[in-house]
Amino acid sequence: MRRIKIVLAYDGTNYHGWQVQPGMQTVQSVVESVISGMEGRAVRVTASGRTDAGVHALAQVAAFELENPIPPSNLQKAINRLLPRDIRILRVEETAPDFHPRYHATAKTYEYRIWRGEIASPFERLYFHHHPYPLNVEAIRAAAPILEGEHDFTAFAASDERDELGRSKVRTIFSSRAELAGERLIYRVRGSGFLKHMVRNVAGVLLEIGKGNLSEDDLRSRFEPGCGIRSGPAAPARGLFLVSVEY
Amino acid sequence: MRRIKIVLAYDGTNYHGWQVQPGMQTVQSVVESVISGMEGRAVRVTASGRTDAGVHALAQVAAFELENPIPPSNLQKAINRLLPRDIRILRVEETAPDFHPRYHATAKTYEYRIWRGEIASPFERLYFHHHPYPLNVEAIRAAAPILEGEHDFTAFAASDERDELGRSKVRTIFSSRAELAGERLIYRVRGSGFLKHMVRNVAGVLLEIGKGNLSEDDLRSRFEPGCGIRSGPAAPARGLFLVSVEY
Numbered sequence: 001m002r003r004i005k006i007v008l009a010y011d012g013t014n015y016h017g018w019q020v021q022p023g024m025q026t027v028q029s030v031v032e033s034v035i036s037g038m039e040g041r042a043v044r045v046t047a048s049g050r051t052d053a054g055v056h057a058l059a060q061v062a063a064f065e066l067e068n069p070i071p072p073s074n075l076q077k078a079i080n081r082l083l084p085r086d087i088r089i090l091r092v093e094e095t096a097p098d099f100h101p102r103y104h105a106t107a108k109t110y111e112y113r114i115w116r117g118e119i120a121s122p123f124e125r126l127y128f129h130h131h132p133y134p135l136n137v138e139a140i141r142a143a144a145p146i147l148e149g150e151h152d153f154t155a156f157a158a159s160d161e162r163d164e165l166g167r168s169k170v171r172t173i174f175s176s177r178a179e180l181a182g183e184r185l186i187y188r189v190r191g192s193g194f195l196k197h198m199v200r201n202v203a204g205v206l207l208e209i210g211k212g213n214l215s216e217d218d219l220r221s222r223f224e225p226g227c228g229i230r231s232g233p234a235a236p237a238r239g240l241f242l243v244s245v246e247y
Numbered sequence: 248m249r250r251i252k253i254v255l256a257y258d259g260t261n262y263h264g265w266q267v268q269p270g271m272q273t274v275q276s277v278v279e280s281v282i283s284g285m286e287g288r289a290v291r292v293t294a295s296g297r298t299d300a301g302v303h304a305l306a307q308v309a310a311f312e313l314e315n316p317i318p319p320s321n322l323q324k325a326i327n328r329l330l331p332r333d334i335r336i337l338r339v340e341e342t343a344p345d346f347h348p349r350y351h352a353t354a355k356t357y358e359y360r361i362w363r364g365e366i367a368s369p370f371e372r373l374y375f376h377h378h379p380y381p382l383n384v385e386a387i388r389a390a391a392p393i394l395e396g397e398h399d400f401t402a403f404a405a406s407d408e409r410d411e412l413g414r415s416k417v418r419t420i421f422s423s424r425a426e427l428a429g430e431r432l433i434y435r436v437r438g439s440g441f442l443k444h445m446v447r448n449v450a451g452v453l454l455e456i457g458k459g460n461l462s463e464d465d466l467r468s469r470f471e472p473g474c475g476i477r478s479g480p481a482a483p484a485r486g487l488f489l490v491s492v493e494y
Contacts, residue, residue, distance in 0.1 A: 125333060
């Protein structure tokens, strides 16, 4: 049995996230159905992590077992031919039998994209959170690096995971920066790992700082032990991209 | 009664073209329904010309009559608030009572976009014709300017308009150029006016030249009087953009 590693890009607009859910169209279910069809048996495809409904990926990493002896480049073409055009396999390679896309990942990078212009381009409407209202971009740029380092991110976890006992919510953020490029405000964060909804909750807090509703100290206080604060609403899914996974 | 000129961008993917058609969702019908709702009576919105089903516009121009005294910038905001996000009004101004977006246009520019890379980005899949197969780009670049000048474009008209008598199919093309930019082959044409399906038929012929199926002489012969040749299949709608309209 071969172990195959794939790198894939997808437009998450039409999917209920990565992970298989009964009765829902998900990226995983579509990819699994194509590969299972080629292999003639059910193949389980494991990714580096879930992405939420509507979240995009520039380079998600996944892996699966294959008996079919087809060479990687032919395999890539065959899968792409069968996949819908909003999911593309960018690379295929044979990997170590024990390679695990999630447990072996050493870093992940996400990007959150905010469109600042008065009018959002119809051609980018699915790939930006449109926020044409006043925003102190300098305050956001100054606050973003506060997330760097090792912190307890409980206050940024999804509400259904916040009170879960036993699993550490400590993560290390290697870099956390926001930059304005023309009408696009791009927040980019690279870290050891991320909790469910964490990046969208961080983007939501940074937006509140930009609106003047929260301060840098409010952000710092979220990392304090026993902080009972619940993050504000997560920023919309359409602005979030999984950029890369490192091993 | 005021005469209002608007410039609008739209993603044509989900529309059966610009023009109202019974039972079909079209850009015109959506825009008219929003403006009619604001005005409290049926308002007819006239554009510089139709775009086909699936064709996009970066800056279509249209005009309509309005009694409502709302200032142009507020009108723009109000319409954009009510329109779906794949149609955006970029500019609104009050214009001369006799302004006609079609009859007064002096030039139009279209762009046809071809994606040359092996893998088409999921995020641009709706805005390019994907052609990853061998193509002699130099031959296309050399042939494109042959269209410049005044020609009889009967051989590039839509099949249902080709044999129509009495209406001139002569048009003047000011510039016609193809350029490769990375994985994108962009054909851009500016002219006095265009027949139905003309740009997609031209793009189709240029693609045939790139594949080596047609020569520059074949292209020239289509302008000869009495040329009975029917253009090959039109290039797909998703690659075509109306770029601008000049007055």
